[in-house]
Amino acid sequence: MIANSFGMGHSTVPCLDEGSSPVQWVPPTAVAPLLERVEQLPHGANGAMLFGQPESPSGAILVEDGRICWAADRSMKTRLTDILRQSSDPHIEPVVLRRVFSDCRRSGRPFGESLVSEGLLTETALRRALRQHTAESIAALGMLGFLPITFRPSGSKRYDARFTFSPCDLMCTIGALRNAEVAVLARMRLRELLPDGGIGAAFTRSDTMATPVPVGVSSSDQLQVSELMDAGRWSIGAQDISDAIGAPARVYAAGLGDGRFATTWSEDGVSYMVFCESSAALVSILGRTRRGAVSNELPQGMRSETRIRVGRG
Amino acid sequence: MARSVNLLMDQLTDAAQAALNRVLSATRADIPECVGVGLVNMHSGALIGQQAVDPVSGEALDLAAAAAGELFAGRDVLAVENTFNRLRGNGHSGHAAASAFAAAGSVAVPATSASPRGAHAAETSEAATDRFREVIILSGELLHIFQRGKRDERLALVVLSRVTANLSLVLTMARRVVEVVEDIALGGVGR
Numbered sequence: 337m338i339a340n341s342f343g344m345g346h347s348t349v350p351c352l353d354e355g356s357s358p359v360q361w362v363p364p365t366a367v368a369p370l371l372e373r374v375e376q377l378p379h380g381a382n383g384a385m386l387f388g389q390p391e392s393p394s395g396a397i398l399v400e401d402g403r404i405c406w407a408a409d410r411s412m413k414t415r416l417t418d419i420l421r422q423s424s425d426p427h428i429e430p431v432v433l434r435r436v437f438s439d440c441r442r443s444g445r446p447f448g449e450s451l452v453s454e455g456l457l458t459e460t461a462l463r464r465a466l467r468q469h470t471a472e473s474i475a476a477l478g479m480l481g482f483l484p485i486t487f488r489p490s491g492s493k494r495y496d497a498r499f500t501f502s503p504c505d506l507m508c509t510i511g512a513l514r515n516a517e518v519a520v521l522a523r524m525r526l527r528e529l530l531p532d533g534g535i536g537a538a539f540t541r542s543d544t545m546a547t548p549v550p551v552g553v554s555s556s557d558q559l560q561v562s563e564l565m566d567a568g569r570w571s572i573g574a575q576d577i578s579d580a581i582g583a584p585a586r587v588y589a590a591g592l593g594d595g596r597f598a599t600t601w602s603e604d605g606v607s608y609m610v611f612c613e614s615s616a617a618l619v620s621i622l623g624r625t626r627r628g629a630v631s632n633e634l635p636q637g638m639r640s641e642t643r644i645r646v647g648r649g
Numbered sequence: 650m651a652r653s654v655n656l657l658m659d660q661l662t663d664a665a666q667a668a669l670n671r672v673l674s675a676t677r678a679d680i681p682e683c684v685g686v687g688l689v690n691m692h693s694g695a696l697i698g699q700q701a702v703d704p705v706s707g708e709a710l711d712l713a714a715a716a717a718g719e720l721f722a723g724r725d726v727l728a729v730e731n732t733f734n735r736l737r738g739n740g741h742s743g744h745a746a747a748s749a750f751a752a753a754g755s756v757a758v759p760a761t762s763a764s765p766r767g768a769h770a771a772e773t774s775e776a777a778t779d780r781f782r783e784v785i786i787l788s789g790e791l792l793h794i795f796q797r798g799k800r801d802e803r804l805a806l807v808v809l810s811r812v813t814a815n816l817s818l819v820l821t822m823a824r825r826v827v828e829v830v831e832d833i834a835l836g837g838v839g840r
Contacts, residue, residue, distance in 0.1 A: 535736060558736060566728035573725050581712040583788035590720070590729075593782030596737070598729055611733060622787075 358412070358475040359513040363542075364549050367478040367510055371503035371561045373485065374399055383489040387480045390488060395477045400493050403500035406466075407473035409480075416469045420451065423461040432456065448499065459498070466499050471509035504564050505556040508537070511549040515540055519551040522606045529610065529624050530554045534617070536610035539568040548572050548607065571600040571609040587625065589618055601625055661697065661834060669698040669833045676826045677702070682814035684791070685710040688830045689805045691718035697804075697834055709809055713793055717805045720784045721797055734779045785820070787812060794819060796827040804831050 374385065374397060382400045386393040395409040421427045428451075436454065440447045448466065451457040457465070501509075512519030522538035530536050535555045539548035548568030553559065559567075578585035589599040589612075597612045599621055612618040661669060669688065677686045677700045685706040687699035694715040701707035720726070780802070786793040792812050798804030806827040810819050 559732070563728070563732040563735075566725055566732060570723075570725040570729040573723055574720075577716050577719055577723075578786050578788065581716045581793075582709065583713075583786055583791050583793055585786045585788055587785075587787045589785045590726075590781040591783045591785070592730070592733065592779065596733065597785075598733060598781075611736060613737075 357513055358472050358479075359510045362475040362478045362510075363547075364507065364511055364514075365547050365565075366481065367475055368507065368561050368565055369481070370397070370474060370478055371507055374404060374503050375402070375560050375562075377402065377487065381487075381489065382491070382493055383487055386486050386488055387477060388483040390486050394480055394483060395473070397474065397477065398495075400495055400500060401497075403497070403502055404470060404474075404506060405495040405500045407470045407477060409473045409476040412469070412473045412476050415472065416465070419465045419469050420457070420462075423465040424457050428456050446496075449496070463499055467501055467506070467509050468513065470501060471506045471513060474506060475510050502556045503561050504553055504559045507561050507564060508550045508553045508556065511540070511551040514549060515551065518604075518606060521604070522608075523552040525603065525606070525608070526552050526554045529608070529621060534610060534612075535559065536608065537564055537567055539571060539607045539609070540605065541572060541607070546572075551606070567598075567609045568607070570598070571607045574600050575602055575607065587622055591615075665833055665836065666698065669830060670700065672826070672830055672833060673698050673700040676700070676808075676822070676830075680808060680810060680814075680822050681818055682811040683808060683819070684811065685807075685809040686826075687714060687807045688834060689714040689717045689807055690803060691721060691805050692803045694718060698830070701809075706809060709791065710807060713795070713807045713809065717795055717807060720795055721781055721802075721805065726781060730780055783820070783824070785816070787816075792816060792819060794823045796823045798831045799828055800831055800835060804834060806830055 377399060380401055383398075385397040385399065387396065388394040396407065397404060398406040417430075417433065421430065421433065436450050436456070437447060439445070440450050448457075448462050452459050452462055512523070518540055519538075522540075526536055526538055533555055535558050537550055537554070537559070538552040539550050542549050548565070548571065550564050550568055553564060574588045574590070575585055578588055585601065587599060587601045589597045591597045595613075595615045597615065597618045598609065599612055599618055600607060600609045602608070603625070610621055612621060660666070673686050673688065677683045680686065684703075685699065685701035687696045687701075687710045689695070690697055694717065696710065696714045699707065699710050701710055780797075782797050782799075784793075784795040790812055792810045792814055794806075794808040794810075796806040796808075798806075806823060808819060808823045
């Protein structure tokens with residue numbers, strides 16, 4: 337399917353030009369309903385969500401086991417070329433891409449995997465390129481909300497699970513592409529805060545909307561898109577209330593009374609939200625925020641514990 | 650429950666108000682670096698009783714009281730509570746009971762190594778609930794703790810301490826006191 341969708345014409349949307357990416361003009365709130373529709377498909381569903389007339393759709397989202405394998409939109413037909421070329425340093429020459437593409441058409445081999453096997457792309461770079469392309473295509477499909485959407489089931493699974501994405505992951509990718517620099521730092525921070533892969537997310541606040549924009553998520557398979565967006569609104573709302581009562585929160589935590597806490601804080605314009613399964617986990621998060629410098633600001637009773645945690649982290 | 654409803658409309662009896670003030674006063678004195686403590690009717694945002702070290706702290710208590718209802722019952726709070734419970738496997742979303750936390754390898758820290766003592770004790774002694782029971786706000790100067798009532802969820806204890814206070818200790822004491830003041834308030838309505 338990658339090979340079938342791979343156009344070799346001129347790109348109308350150069351991928352390095354962030355301003356022309358569909359994610360810049362389609363608000364994440366417009367994309368969320370599409371991704372939620374994918375999540376609402378029956379468990380284990382395989383097939384294609386088709387936009388417009390099923391015989392000649394204007395776009396499609398391919399799904400396997402609830403994960404998104406591919407999205408296609410007519411306006412995005414050739415953008416993948418640029419993304420793939422720029423995913424390698426030095427950039428892959430167009431003539432090389434054409435040659436691999438032709439080989440794949442003849443042999444029926446998957447195009448992306450061929451690029452990896454020939455050493456033209458790393459597996460990570462391919463995954464990143466496919467994720468970007470899929471996220472941007474879904475953003476573009478968000479503009480087709482007026483078209484009827486039908487789901488055409490498929491009996492077979494054709495995609496390597498390593499190159500498929502959860503709806504939540506793609507939602508964050510759309511947000512991240514809107515502000516790549518901030519997103520890179522936020523994702524690094526999440527990994528640093530949750531080295532064992534806990535559940536958390538990072539959000540920016542749009543200049544033009546009150547809605548939080550997710551830019552990073554840890555354990556994205558565990559969260560649904562609506563839950564991610566709820567978490568972002570809660571996070572920003574909690575910080576707003578703290579401001580309103582004259583106590584801008586360095587850290588805000590809400591506990592269920594059994595030691596589990598949802599916690600949120602803001603760093604460098606990014607709001608973080610983490611689900612902690614114990615008060616010890618909350619203490620660990622407190623210790624990791626502000627990279628240890630916060631340990632001097634933490635309440636007295638927690639400082640020594642915090643130093644240990646930070647040291648180990 | 651009838652008493653709870655009355656609480657929304659009636660004031661405490663003189664005796665109950667005096668008892669509440671005595672407990673709040675003692676609590677303010679006992680909690681480390683405490684500058685104010687109050688019992689809030691979250692339905693109205695009004696303080697049923699309060700003790701503060703100075704007028705500024707009193708104003709801070711008033712502001713906190715007004716916001717308490719939003720902290721526990723804001724429009725996005727329920728959604729996050731449901732997510733939390735679903736992740737744990739006891740939620741309302743119809744998902745399987747398997748713990749997503751375990752699957753995700755969530756923030757795993759040995760409870761004994763870094764857990765605030767009182768907090769950990771409370772964890773082991775209380776059954777899991779599915780609503781937020783407490784909120785902690787660490788700001789530049791103050792530590793706000795909100796404890797929701799255990800018998801009547803419209804009541805909340807608000808504790809303000811300086812941020813240098815021992816969080817574990819403040820949290821533990823607030824958890825203990827909320828039941829006492831709640832009993833006084835619920836037992837003393839109907840004048």
